[in-house]
Amino acid sequence: MKCDKSKPINDHLLRSWIRCRRKAWLEIYGNKQKKFWTAHSTLQLNHQIDCFHHLSQKSYGIGIQACEEGKNIAYGIRLKYPLIKNRIIKGNLPILKKTTGKSIWGNFSYQPVLARQGKKVTREHRLILAMTGLLLNNLQKYQVKTGLILHKENKIIKVEKIRLTETINTELIDSLLNLEKDLESTNPPPITSNRKKCTICSWRKDCNDVALKEGCLSEVSGIGPKREVLLNKIGISNIDELANIKHYILKEKLEVFGKQHGDISNKIILQSQSQSTNKAIKLKKAIELNKLKEAKGWLIYDIESDPDIKHDFLHGFIRIQSNLSNKMNLEKVKYSPLLNLQKDNESSLWKRIKRKLNDQEGFPILHYGETEPTSFLKLGLRQGASPNEIDKFKKRFIDIHLLIRECWCLPVRNYGLKSIAEFIGFEWEQSNTDGARALLWWRQWKKSRRLNNIYSKNLNSIFKYNRDDCIATLMIAKWLIDQE
Numbered sequence: 001m002k003c004d005k006s007k008p009i010n011d012h013l014l015r016s017w018i019r020c021r022r023k024a025w026l027e028i029y030g031n032k033q034k035k036f037w038t039a040h041s042t043l044q045l046n047h048q049i050d051c052f053h054h055l056s057q058k059s060y061g062i063g064i065q066a067c068e069e070g071k072n073i074a075y076g077i078r079l080k081y082p083l084i085k086n087r088i089i090k091g092n093l094p095i096l097k098k099t100t101g102k103s104i105w106g107n108f109s110y111q112p113v114l115a116r117q118g119k120k121v122t123r124e125h126r127l128i129l130a131m132t133g134l135l136l137n138n139l140q141k142y143q144v145k146t147g148l149i150l151h152k153e154n155k156i157i158k159v160e161k162i163r164l165t166e167t168i169n170t171e172l173i174d175s176l177l178n179l180e181k182d183l184e185s186t187n188p189p190p191i192t193s194n195r196k197k198c199t200i201c202s203w204r205k206d207c208n209d210v211a212l213k214e215g216c217l218s219e220v221s222g223i224g225p226k227r228e229v230l231l232n233k234i235g236i237s238n239i240d241e242l243a244n245i246k247h248y249i250l251k252e253k254l255e256v257f258g259k260q261h262g263d264i265s266n267k268i269i270l271q272s273q274s275q276s277t278n279k280a281i282k283l284k285k286a287i288e289l290n291k292l293k294e295a296k297g298w299l300i301y302d303i304e305s306d307p308d309i310k311h312d313f314l315h316g317f318i319r320i321q322s323n324l325s326n327k328m329n330l331e332k333v334k335y336s337p338l339l340n341l342q343k344d345n346e347s348s349l350w351k352r353i354k355r356k357l358n359d360q361e362g363f364p365i366l367h368y369g370e371t372e373p374t375s376f377l378k379l380g381l382r383q384g385a386s387p388n389e390i391d392k393f394k395k396r397f398i399d400i401h402l403l404i405r406e407c408w409c410l411p412v413r414n415y416g417l418k419s420i421a422e423f424i425g426f427e428w429e430q431s432n433t434d435g436a437r438a439l440l441w442w443r444q445w446k447k448s449r450r451l452n453n454i455y456s457k458n459l460n461s462i463f464k465y466n467r468d469d470c471i472a473t474l475m476i477a478k479w480l481i482d483q484e
């Protein structure tokens, strides 16, 4: 594969490269059939539209003509310029805002604006702003000193001013040069050691296959970027090497970097053994498993949320009146979705959830991870539940995620609900769905609801997805019992 210098680098490619060097390379040379759609880019785009809507003013226009006419806002400008030697850099500037200065158009200038999701301003935001700033400098012949970043916090749009200093501009040019170097290589850069980034990446199926084939240490649950570096330092570079080392040797070597690294040595050896042999390894029997065995019926609980506005919009339950050791007919499982349309109107939701839990008083409540008990208890406190009442509910919660981690090492790259369910052979009815997709459906449904289209397909898709999350949790609990 030969690098094509005539191919411009654009802001999209730079964004990908900042997230993961390999991603940028794959965007150019990867087999597009291996790339799959994720809901994240649509969520990001919708969020950007919401934020930019906030800046809407009477005086606006489209393209460079809007700048020439001195409009307050200029939309949709595309620029290109060789910011680095022999390479055109293309930038898509969705929105520019008029500010003070002296440009070629008069006694004013423009500054770039971008929208961000997530909790804080990152290197990605700064560098993209710097890139659009430098392209704009060239157009307006006046230096862009600041850029704006918009983000939504509890439905309110906040505006942050970012200074575009020489240091950021130098970092940008270095990044563009390094990106160019990566694109000149015939081989893709290595898989990122911070595999958390992969969870929202459209190339993850392809990269997961490669990582497994190459035995990358980042594949092992419990090994993050820092621990991978430490393992490399002591001469361990792949899963097989880790699986075959003696526990006491690894412990001694890792303890040099801190006791906590030594303490985890047994766990990561077992995890790598499970992954390299593709076999489940039993660790111990947890006391909580007895509760699972004995109960005559169950509630399984799963929440869907909109994290941007901290709104748990769906509390889904399934009820099952049977011992977990028995054969189950999933068709007969009763699913009850409790929708919470307004974040600020929780009192009726709390009453409905309480009624549901009290109607099945003796039933333990299964859930996967910390979200459900934490959100439930916070909701109860906000609604004035007594400590006694909270305590009574608390005792009924059983975290299947904790149990599986305590009792088993499984041949999976992480212990998320999807991975474990996949391992035991459970499939979601709707393919390629995840929490982000459910959030997108929810936001689309909220919009369509305003148009009186209350029973849209989107709401049914959310219910189906949430029901399957509950059933996956149930099936993992059953798997735990069946292995006893």
Ligand code: SF4
Pocket: 019, 020, 021, 022, 023, 026, 190, 191, 192, 195, 197, 198, 201, 202, 203, 204, 205, 207, 208
């Ligand atoms: S899946 Fe991970 S390693 Fe692969 S391109 Fe995406 S972020 Fe990079």
